[in-house]
Amino acid sequence: MLNDFRKGMGNVELGERKQRILAAVVELYIRTGEPVGSKTLVGVLDNTVSSATIRNEMAELAAMGYLEQPHTSAGRVPTPMAFRLYIDKLMCKRSLSQEDRDRIDAMLMQAAGDPERLISEASEALAETTGYAAVTTAPSGRSVKVKRIEVLRVSPCSAAIILMTDSGILRSRICRFDRDEVDGSLLQMLSRALNDCFCGHALGDIGLPQVQSMAVSMGEHSLLCAPAVTAFFQLVQDTSEVEISLNGQLNILRHPDYDNIHARDLLAFLTKRELLTGILTSMPTGLRVVIGSESKRPELDGSSIIATHYKLGGQPDGSIGIIGPLRMDYARAIPKIEYFARAMSKMLDEIIGIDRQTDNY
Amino acid sequence: MLNDFRKGMGNVELGERKQRILAAVVELYIRTGEPVGSKTLVGVLDNTVSSATIRNEMAELAAMGYLEQPHTSAGRVPTPMAFRLYIDKLMCKRSLSQEDRDRIDAMLMQAAGDPERLISEASEALAETTGYAAVTTAPSGRSVKVKRIEVLRVSPCSAAIILMTDSGILRSRICRFDRDEVDGSLLQMLSRALNDCFCGHALGDIGLPQVQSMAVSMGEHSLLCAPAVTAFFQLVQDTSEVEISLNGQLNILRHPDYDNIHARDLLAFLTKRELLTGILTSMPTGLRVVIGSESKRPELDGSSIIATHYKLGGQPDGSIGIIGPLRMDYARAIPKIEYFARAMSKMLDEIIGIDRQTDNY
DNA sequence: ATTTAGCACTCTATTACTCCGAGTGCTAAC
DNA sequence: GTTAGCACTCGGAGTAATAGAGTGCTAAAT
Numbered sequence: 193m194l195n196d197f198r199k200g201m202g203n204v205e206l207g208e209r210k211q212r213i214l215a216a217v218v219e220l221y222i223r224t225g226e227p228v229g230s231k232t233l234v235g236v237l238d239n240t241v242s243s244a245t246i247r248n249e250m251a252e253l254a255a256m257g258y259l260e261q262p263h264t265s266a267g268r269v270p271t272p273m274a275f276r277l278y279i280d281k282l283m284c285k286r287s288l289s290q291e292d293r294d295r296i297d298a299m300l301m302q303a304a305g306d307p308e309r310l311i312s313e314a315s316e317a318l319a320e321t322t323g324y325a326a327v328t329t330a331p332s333g334r335s336v337k338v339k340r341i342e343v344l345r346v347s348p349c350s351a352a353i354i355l356m357t358d359s360g361i362l363r364s365r366i367c368r369f370d371r372d373e374v375d376g377s378l379l380q381m382l383s384r385a386l387n388d389c390f391c392g393h394a395l396g397d398i399g400l401p402q403v404q405s406m407a408v409s410m411g412e413h414s415l416l417c418a419p420a421v422t423a424f425f426q427l428v429q430d431t432s433e434v435e436i437s438l439n440g441q442l443n444i445l446r447h448p449d450y451d452n453i454h455a456r457d458l459l460a461f462l463t464k465r466e467l468l469t470g471i472l473t474s475m476p477t478g479l480r481v482v483i484g485s486e487s488k489r490p491e492l493d494g495s496s497i498i499a500t501h502y503k504l505g506g507q508p509d510g511s512i513g514i515i516g517p518l519r520m521d522y523a524r525a526i527p528k529i530e531y532f533a534r535a536m537s538k539m540l541d542e543i544i545g546i547d548r549q550t551d552n553y
Numbered sequence: 554m555l556n557d558f559r560k561g562m563g564n565v566e567l568g569e570r571k572q573r574i575l576a577a578v579v580e581l582y583i584r585t586g587e588p589v590g591s592k593t594l595v596g597v598l599d600n601t602v603s604s605a606t607i608r609n610e611m612a613e614l615a616a617m618g619y620l621e622q623p624h625t626s627a628g629r630v631p632t633p634m635a636f637r638l639y640i641d642k643l644m645c646k647r648s649l650s651q652e653d654r655d656r657i658d659a660m661l662m663q664a665a666g667d668p669e670r671l672i673s674e675a676s677e678a679l680a681e682t683t684g685y686a687a688v689t690t691a692p693s694g695r696s697v698k699v700k701r702i703e704v705l706r707v708s709p710c711s712a713a714i715i716l717m718t719d720s721g722i723l724r725s726r727i728c729r730f731d732r733d734e735v736d737g738s739l740l741q742m743l744s745r746a747l748n749d750c751f752c753g754h755a756l757g758d759i760g761l762p763q764v765q766s767m768a769v770s771m772g773e774h775s776l777l778c779a780p781a782v783t784a785f786f787q788l789v790q791d792t793s794e795v796e797i798s799l800n801g802q803l804n805i806l807r808h809p810d811y812d813n814i815h816a817r818d819l820l821a822f823l824t825k826r827e828l829l830t831g832i833l834t835s836m837p838t839g840l841r842v843v844i845g846s847e848s849k850r851p852e853l854d855g856s857s858i859i860a861t862h863y864k865l866g867g868q869p870d871g872s873i874g875i876i877g878p879l880r881m882d883y884a885r886a887i888p889k890i891e892y893f894a895r896a897m898s899k900m901l902d903e904i905i906g907i908d909r910q911t912d913n914y
Numbered sequence: 915a916t917t918t919a920g921c922a923c924t925c926t927a928t929t930a931c932t933c934c935g936a937g938t939g940c941t942a943a944c
Numbered sequence: 945g946t947t948a949g950c951a952c953t954c955g956g957a958g959t960a961a962t963a964g965a966g967t968g969c970t971a972a973a974t
Contacts, residue, residue, distance in 0.1 A: 229966055242918050247967070265925045265966050306727060342705055344715070352723055354705070354715065362713050364723040366667065368904075441802075442824065445817045452813050456806045463803065543729075590937055603947050608938070626937050626954045918973070929962080937953090944947070 206277075212237060213249050214258055215282040218270045222519040225448060227267030272483045272518070275496075279481050279522055286524045288531055296321060296528075300535055307360045307543055310536065312437040314512060318532050319440025322525050324516035325462065327499075329472050330435035331359050331509045334396025341390065343383040343420070348373045353386075353424050355431055357395070359504070360543060363431045367423035369416065382417055385410055386424060395432035400425065434469045434510075438462055449517035454494055461491035462515070472511040477501050479530060484518050496520055500529055503537040512536065567638075573598060574610050575619055576643040579631045583880040586809060588628030633846050633879070636857075640842050640883055647885045649892055657682065657889075661896055668721045668904055671897065673798040675873060679893050680801025683886050685877035686823065688860075690833050691796035692720050692870045695757025702751065704744040704781070709734045714747075714785050716792055718756070720865070721904060724792045728784035730777065743778055746771055747785060756793035761786065795830045795871075799823055810878035815855055822852035823876070833872040838862055840891060845879050857881055861890055864898040873897065 206214070216236045220228045230243040230250060237246070250268055253259045258277065259268040270278070288296075296317060303313035311328050319326035342354040350368040357363075389406040390398055407414045407421045414421075441462065445455050462468060471487060479500040484493045498520070499513025512532055514525060567575070577597045581589045591604040591611060598607070611629055614620045619638065620629040631639070649657075657678060664674035672689050680687035703715040711729040718724075750767040751759055768775045768782045775782075802823060806816050823829060832848060840861040845854045859881070860874025873893055875886060 227966090231966080243966095244918050244920095244968095245916085248917085251968080261967085263925055264968095265923085265964095267966065339707070340705075342703075344701075344703055344717075346700070346717060346721075352715075352717065354713075354723075354725070356705075356707060356713065360707075360727060362715075362725040362727065364715070364725065366721060366723065442817060442820055445806075445813065445820065452806060452816075455813075456803060459803055459806070588937090592937080604937095605947050605949095606945085609946085612939080622938085624954060625939095626935090626952085628937065916974080918971100920970090920972100922967105922969090924965105924967080926965090927963090930960085932957100932959080934955105934957085936955095939952085940950090942947100942949090944945105 209241075210249055210253060211282060213246060214253055214270070214274060215278060217250075217253075217259065217268060218274055218278040218282070219523075221270055222521060225519060227262055227269050229267035232267070272485050275483050275518060279483075279526075283523050283526075285527045287527055292321065292528070293531065296531060296535065300532075300539060304539060304543070307540060308435070310539060310543075311435070311510065312439075314532055314536055315437040315439045318512065318514060318529065319443060322514050322516075322521075322528055323440075323443050323446075324514040324520060324525065325438065325440045325444050326512070326514050327439075327462075327468060327472065328437045328512045329469055329510040330361075330437075331504065333432035333434050335394050336361070336432070337392055337394050338390045338398075341383065341386040341424070343379045343386070345374075345376065345379055351379055351420065353420060353427055355424075355427050357431065361431065363427055365423045365427045365430075367419045369419055371416070374416070378413060378416065381410070381413065382420055395428055398425075398428045403428075434473065436465050436469055436472075438465075438468070444516070447517050449494065449519065457491050458495055458515075461489065471497065472499055472513065475499060475511065477508050479526065481522070481526075494518055496522075498522070498525055498529055500533045502533040502540070504540050509537075509540070570602075571610055571614060572643055574607060575614055575631070575635060576639060578611075578614075578620065578629060579635055579639040579643070580884075582631055583882060586880060588623055588630050590628035593628070633844050636844050636879060637847075640844075644884050644887075646888050649888055653682065653889070654892065657892060657896065661893075661900060665900060665904070668901060669796070671900060671904075672796070672871065673800075675893055675897055676798040676800045679873065679875060679890065680804060683875050683877075683882075683889055684801075684804050684807075685875040685881060685886065686799065686801045686805050687873070687875050688800075688823075688829060688833065689798045689873045690830055690871040691722075691798075692865065694793035694795050696755050697722070697793070698753055698755050699751045699759075702744065702747040702785070704740045704747070706735075706737065706740055712740055712781060714781060714788055716785075716788050718792065722792065724788055726784045726788045726791075728780045730780055732777065735777070739774060739777065742771070742774065743781055756789055759786075759789045759793075764789075795834070797826050797830055797833075799826075799829070805877070808878050810855065810880065818852050819856055819876075822850065832858065833860055833874065836860060836872065838869050840887065842883070842887075855879055857883075859883070859886055859890055861894045863894040863901070865901050870898075870901070 213233060216233055217228045220232065220236070230246040233246050234241070234243050250259060254261070254268060258271055258274040260271055261268055299317035300310065300314060303309040308330065311330050315326045315328035318328070336357045336359045339356045339358045341356070344352045344354065346352050346366060349372055350366055351374070352364050352366050354362065354364045385406060389402070389409070403421055403425045407417065410417055441459055444450055444458060450458065467489070471482070471489075475482070479498070482497040484495050487497070494517060495515055496518050497513055497515050499511050501508040501511050503509055513529060514520075574594060577594055578589045581593065581597070591607040594607050595602070595604050611620060615622070615629060619632055619635040621632055622629055660678035661671065661675060664670040669691065672691050676687045676689035679689070697718045697720045700717045700719045702717070705713045705715065707713050707727060710733055711727055712735070713725050713727050715723065715725045746767060750763070750770070764782055764786045768778065771778055802820055805811055805819060811819065828850070832843070836843070840859070843858040845856050848858070855878060856876055857879050858874055858876050860872050862869040862872050864870055874890060875881075
């Protein structure tokens with residue numbers, strides 16, 4: 193949108209050579225982290241023009257807002273606007289090598305079968321291959337549906353409540369009754385009541401009112417079952433919290449772009465899971481790159497987020513992405529993320545998708 | 554032990570005044586992080602002696618190996634040996650204020666009922682109150698016993714295997730059978746076989762041979778059940794891994810003692826959970842302080858670990874502790890850790906202990 | 915009209931140097 | 945055994961000089 197605005201100012205066609213220069217500046221800057229001077233660029237452009245010409249072009253690019261100088265006698269540094277253009281138009285994605293694919297496949301394969309594990313494993317693997325911090329969210333919890341609820345006795349006076357969702361997740365919680373001993377028929381009754389009331393319902397639709405009215409429906413037993421009902425409610429709350437997996441925070445410290453303070457600020461921000469999920473879930477479907485200044489968060493100022501959605505049964509499900517300094521290696525990282533999203537979608541469909549269709553519960 | 558060795562060298566009695574001076578140096582150094590000079594100490598010792606006298610004493614302490622100078626004309630910095638002595642003999646623990654206790658109690662109370670949650674909550678709370686990184690290990694997984702195993706159908710061709718331990722932990726894993734549909738009787742049979750074979754056994758005793766022989770005992774069904782058996786085995790492996798909760802890593806970055814590199818090294822070390830558990834579990838029972846150089850790990854050189862065990866039914870169970878720079882506020886941190894350990898022991902006994910006794914499974 | 919060479923100019927990072935002050939160790943007096 | 949006094953050491957702050965990278969502009973070349 194900022195982009196469109198600029199377009200309106202007349203730089204729709206940036207000129208073949210300007211584009212090449214800008215792309216070269218961005219790439220060099222990404223590689224070295226240092227301002228790029230005109231002489232350096234002569235070589236990159238195959239010595240077809242002199243440094244003076246490049247200087248002129250760069251001066252114009254600077255005037256247009258794509259480049260800026262840290263100080264008078266330094267090279268040029270790309271502005272966020274330049275990154276934006278580079279990512280949207282100029283960049284050539286580097287497709288993955290076969291080794292890369294194989295390695296990623298191998299890493300993901302370790303978690304085959306367990307969706308929750310898959311998500312955390314993917315996050316870890318992504319952090320490792322990219323060298324940035326990776327973040328992955330599980331399917332937005334509130335829309336997940338209850339598939340079944342089980343109540344198992346654990347000791348004479350306590351029971352485990354087990355919640356199964358249609359996304360293949362299992363969660364449990366132990367509750368203790370106020371009596372010395374609770375008989376099996378009560379647990380059975382409880383189990384039946386829970387299933388009758390909540391099977392097929394989205395977790396987000398199960399609130400305190402619903403749970404309470406269910407408790408009331410148990411009549412004389414409702415009081416005795418109160419601890420179990422509370423536990424069930426907490427279980428639903430827990431499960432509907434969007435699960436989020438964050439890995440490779442250390443990679444941030446490794447990056448020279450982050451000094452101690454900035455690294456700390458960013459890491460502090462990353463520990464606030466709600467904020468992170470907020471940003472990720474509010475992003476439009478498809479690959480999306482958020483450059484520091486674009487997100488409103490000051491903590492993310494020197495950083496970029498690249499993320500996309502993976503799918504389940506063709507529908508967008510959770511997000512997977514990375515967070516790193518502004519000068520990330522977008523050309524390599526983006527294809528990796530896309531590959532991860534595809535691979536995860538495929539694996540998830542294998543694990544869950546089929547069941548979903550064949551099931552008639 | 555190093556201590557004993559030094560004692561043999563003749564400084565058993567360090568002299569009242571030397572002790573006071575050393576303690577003061579350590580405490581000042583802990584507070585400021587800067588070398589301590591003789592003039593500063595005059596005030597601390599109530600102006601009873603002159604700086605020259607203190608200089609003499611300090612020279613002797615330096616000769617004994619308790620103090621050293623970063624350079625000729627700087628104050629003195631305590632050596633690890635001095636910290637050792639300070640912690641073992643000189644320090645006055647600062648007991649917790651009532652507010653502190655209340656706050657800690659409140660934080661732990663949030664997790665009442667769920668042992669796993671209690672552990673992670675305690676870790677978080679400890680990190681927060683001390684301002685260092687906190688680490689907590691759950692009961693050593695291998696000695697935990699299987700209490701019960703449940704097999705629940707999840708879809709026509711997949712099932713969840715649920716493992717309950719006597720430490721109150723519930724873990725589950727989903728497995729998929731190679732057929733389109735598996736009938737309930739098979740699942741029941743599987744459940745019975747698993748329970749017969751493994752109930753009451755320690756997780757550490759359940760290895761591949763045991764699991765395989767159990768599979769064989771299922772005769773004609775063993776092939777069909779293979780995925781479930783594999784899943785069960787993995788479940789046992791997972792569950793017997795010592796769970797470890799690490800919090801407040803960011804606090805390390807906040808500490809001026811750690812520059813970017815050292816912080817990174819330490820944090821990298823902390824992510825290697827096996828190493829961390831290794832150190833924690835190998836520590837003798839009771840409160841223990843490991844000063845940087847004492848652990849053989851070079852990554853821990855500038856850091857200290859303070860840890861103790863919490864108990865379950867009177868027996869040492871897991872560990873809880875903190876990791877921070879050498880110049881931690883031991884006098885305050887140690888009582889806090891001890892309080893956490895006591896509080897956790899109590900809560901765990903309430904949750905689990907009673908069940909263990911009354912159960913007759 | 916564009917491109918290029920040449921040059922003056924600007925600004926930073928580096929190095930060398932000086933100086934200040936904190937703190938010591940030693941000696942001699944108390 | 946303690947203290948005052950003093951010479952000495954050494955790191956850190958501040959300053960000045962220097963080198964170098966890179967620019968912008970002008971005038972010539974294509």
